[in-house]
Structures are given as structure tokens and as C-alpha cells.
Amino acid sequence: MINQSVKKIIFTIIGSLFICVANAATGHYYLHGITEVGSEMRLYPDGNYQAILVYGATDIESSGTWQQKDNIIKLQPNEQQQSIFKDLKLILQQDKLYPQDSPLSEGYYQSE
Template sequence: MRFLAPILPLAAFLATPALADGQPAERPGHYYLRGVMETGSELLLHPDGRFQWYLVYGALDLFAEGRWQEKDGAVLLTSEKTKDVPQPGFETLTLTVKDSALIPPDGRGAYVRPSDVKD
């Protein structure tokens, strides 16, 4: 099992007002899926336009990595076959941006940053 790469310090994200391709600088970061029982999922959006993702539900483990872009109120993840993930868990995944959360297509749960989670 391969885990997500170490997270860059928050200062690395805050130091750049916008990414090279015009993506908003506040979007990259580490997100956790909340609101879906018995499911674990994380999403890491890198500032360079790459992403890493996994989802665990019971005996099902899915992984994907590739490129991301934000457009028209959504974050589009496009997976690529890689040495580490030869069978991506999806081809494309569109997450709707709602405030600072990213909402999956089925509307269940939300990917949020740890600082956005309220206990």
C-alpha cells in the first residue's frame, strides 16, 4: 500500500498568490472525505497541477494520481496510469467547489481540509 507524499508546509502554499497556470493559490492542499460512513478517502492537490487520491471502503481500496484543474466552479481530476498506480480508480472525477469544500458527484459527503473541520 502506498501512502500520499509528505505534505508541503503551509507557508509554501501561502507564499504564491497564484499558480503558474492561473489556478487559485488557495485550492492546493490536503483534503479528507467527511460525512460518508465507514469510508476513508484523502485527496492531495499539489500546486504544480498534480494530484494524489485514495478511497477505502471495506475490502475495496482505490487509488489514482494525475492532473487537476479548476474551472467553472469545479475541480476536475484526470487520472493517469503510473508506475505506482497502474490501474487508477477512475478516469475523471469532477468535484463541485462549495466554499472551501469539494463535493463528490453523488453529493454525499465533502472533501475538506483539516482546518475546516468543526468538532
């Protein structure tokens, strides 16, 4: 029979593995493939995100929450204003996030 401390260790390890798999998209991403546009995004394990996009003299900052279902990640900014990040859907493929139905769809975010 397995004692209680061994059970706790096993459940902790299994829980940690589940969190790692569930948060596979977490990380720091940089936009590639769009000239004259700079952007980076951080997806945190707690379901929050921060992002910035710079184009010429325009800086757009955004923060809010993100959710992942299968390989689709959806951003929901905290701000009430319209933002390029509002309802942004990203397709996760390996270490890249591909924006869908967005002006950013020409490029992709890659973790570095």
C-alpha cells in the same frame, strides 16, 4: 523612475499572489459524510493530485492531474483503468469539495 530591482520585486510579489489565488484549491482533503468509507486527497500546486479511497477490504489509489475552471475541479487519473476518481468533478465551496455525479456525491472533502 522605478529601478530594475524594485520592478523585479513588485513582479515577484504580484506573481506570487496570482499563484496563490489560482491554486486556492490546493491542499490536503479528507472525505466526510459517508459511513464506512475513508478517503483523502492531496491537490498540489503543480496540477498533480494523489488520492486514496478505502471501503472494507478494497483500497483504491489514484494519481494524475487536476484542473480548475471557476469553482469546478476535474480530476484526470494517470491510470488507464476505470477508477472512481476518473473524470471526477468537484465543486469548490470555501474549504470543501463536493463530488458531482459520483458514488461519492453523498459526502464532501474538507481541507484540514
